[in-house]
Amino acid sequence: MRQINGRHYGMTIKQYSTTFLLVGSMASSVPVRASGEIYHATAHLDAIKQSMIAEFSLASHDIPTALHNYTVLAIKSNSTVVRQRALNVALEQNDLKAALDIATHWVVQEPEDVPALFYLAHISLRAHEYQLAAQTLDKILTIDPNADLEQILAGIAPETPTDREDLLRTLHSSKEKHNPSILVLIAGLEAQNGELEQALSTINRALRKRPDVTGFILMKANLLIAQGDEEAALKWFAKSSRKHKKNQDVQLAEIRYLIKVNQPEQALSKLENLLKKWPNAEEALFIAGLTSIDLKEYDKAEQYLVALRYSNQYQNEAYYYLAINAERKQHFETAKAYYRLVDGSLYTVSRRNLITIFDKQNKLEDGLRFLTQERVNYPQHASFLYQAQAEILKKMGNKKAALSLLDEAIKNLPDDPELIYAQVLLLDPFQDKVLLDQTLKKLLQIEPNSPTYLNAYAYTLALQNRRLDEARGYAEHALEYAPEQASILDTLGYIAFLQNDYETAANVLEKAYQISNSLNIGVRFAKAVFMLGDMEKFTNVLQQLKQKHPNDPQLDQLDSLLLPAKSHKS
Known part of the structure; x- marks a missing residue:
């Protein structure tokens, strides 16, 4: 309960902070002169009051009141911040009518404001108001013929063929239908409809008018790739790279495609040329490092990845792959040193790799001490680190110590389901029957719909051959969430077999x-x-099993089932 309250409190603070920002925005955009213009002062105070009511309404989940207040505020206010906040609230609540009203009034008040027009075009498309969308696109392109319109379609391209056809008809009827930016939108919709040849023709028309636009160049490449024409895609990339030697994005796109079509040597050669022009291009350095590892050019890989040690974007990835590179060179101490530096999303996989090295070196005791120190340095990963230590203790044959460690972990993190499940996997279904039952019940209290935990309880009861109806209910419930998971189907089949329901068992196990x-x-x-x-x-079935698993002793038992029939025939 404490965590839940804390979360709501944090959300409330965030929303109240937004209110203060809006108040500051309104204070700067609606000055109150000391000459006594009471009307303006009153309007200003009303706006502050209205924004606070809106934010308090959001905090208490009174969405209609919040939207009403923000819509009125956005229509009356001259503040861009207020309008954007109102639009964001409307879009977050998926109230397209309110968003359309706000954006329309914004454009009426400021007809030359391009961001406002972008908002209106975007929302019009989402609301399926295609005529309004086309008119707005025309207006944007009249103000800025080079405007990049792709972001308008991002996340809102019509999903159904009928809606796409409606939008295509609208764009084709636009007076700006020959504008290259409109042609790109049309090409994107045609591609979605599977009309790849037509889309290619359309993007070629756009390229004839604006041959140097990166987005247009890459769209043509993507269409060729979608057609499965690898040769044409490679030729287009090569031609574009030669023509646009100063366009790093085009060069990198070609390199990524070369890697994708299994031409890493050529990709690395192009990366080396690219890095001569742009020696600090981080993405190129990263791709060069990974490609060098794949080509077993480990010294080159180290050179490229070391250059990214202080990169804000690639630092953790650089350390991780430097460790992989060192491992490939059998430099295990260097690999361990690099793995220790990895943080972020690669933290757990790096520590698992580090433990594997300790294992290879027969230094699991050192691994245990390292993980204990890691719990001090990285308390946010405590659950994973406890589990990793328990795995090591189990591997060392010290199951009792592993269970004791998990007991300590669960006392510190009592509602962590992964820790509890780790304990379940160590408990014996026969010797620890009571404790296992309590632990599985606790797991299902925390996550009642987890297919993994439901299956664990069902299988445990099946092994113990007790409460089979309850076990079957757990297995069937698990299948509602993971209907194609073989382990759960196996559990249900096993339980049905124990219940003498052989027909269900055979169907499910098949x-x-x-x-x-x-x-x-x-x-x-x-x-x-x-x-x-x-x-x-x-x-x-027996013959299939013998073909796939020849000489497996488990099949001898099945063979013996045929003996009575064979004896009878003889």
Whole structure:
């Protein structure tokens, strides 16, 4: 409860802070002169009051009041900040009518304001007001013929063919239909409709008018790639790179495509040329580092990645791949040093790789001490670090110490489901029956709809051959959330088998086996078919299993089921 309250409190603070920003904006945009213009002072105070009411309404989830107040404020106010805030609130609440009203009034008040026109065009498209959208696009292009209109379509391109056709007709009827920016929008919609040849023709028309626009060049490349014409795409990239030698984006796009079509040597050669012109191009350095690792040119990789150690964007990735590079060179101590420097989204995978190195060096005790220190340095990763230590202790054969460590972890983080699940995986379903039952119940209290935890409880009860109806309910509930997960299908099939419901068991286990090709699931499936009495199908399944898993001792048991039939025939 404390965490939930804290979260709401944080949201409230954020919204109240927005109110103060708006008040400051209105204070600067509506000056109150000391000459006694009471009307302006009153209007100003009313605006402050109205914005505060709107923000308090948002905080208390009274959306209609908040939207009404912001719509009135946006129409009356001259403040861009107020209008943008009003629009953001309307769009966040998906109230397109309110957003359209606000944007329309903004454009009426400031007909030459390009950001306002962009808002109106964007919202018109979202609201399927295509005629208004086309008129607004015309207006934007009249003011700025070189405006980049792609962002207007971002995230709002019509999803249905009918809506796309409506928008295409509207754009084709626009008086600016030959404008290259409009042609790009049309090409994008045609591509969405699967009309790739037509889209290519349209983008070529745009390129004839504006051949140097990066977005147009890359759209043509993407259309050629979408057509599956690798040769044409490579030729277009090569031609564009030669023609636009100073365009880094085009050069990098060609390099990425070369890597994609498995031409890393050529890509690296082009990267080397690019870096001669732009030695500090971070994306190029990063791609060059990774490509060099793939080509086993480890010294080159190190040279490129070391240059990114202080990059705001690539620092963690650089350290991570420097560690990978050092590992490939068998320089394990260097690799460990680099892995220790990795943070951010690569933190957990870097520490797992580090533990693997400790394991290879037979230094798991050192790994345990390292992870203990990591819990001090990175408390936000405590759950993962406890689990990693428990895995090491289990690998060292010290299950008791692993359980003890997880007990300590759960006391510190009592509602962490991953820690509790780690404990579940260590408990014995027979020796620890009571504790396991309590732990699984706690897991489902925290996350009642987790297919993983539902399946764990169902399978545990199946192993113990008790409360099978309850176990079946858990497995069926898990399948509602993960219907194609083989392990859950296997659990349900196993429970149905124990309940003598062989028909359900056979059907469910057959599906699980088709998904996973697991020997254990295949053996269960064969047994269920045998219990149904379908000897022909049983023989076929057994033969399939023998082909995929020859000489596996588990199949001897299935073979023995055929012996009575063979004896009878002889």
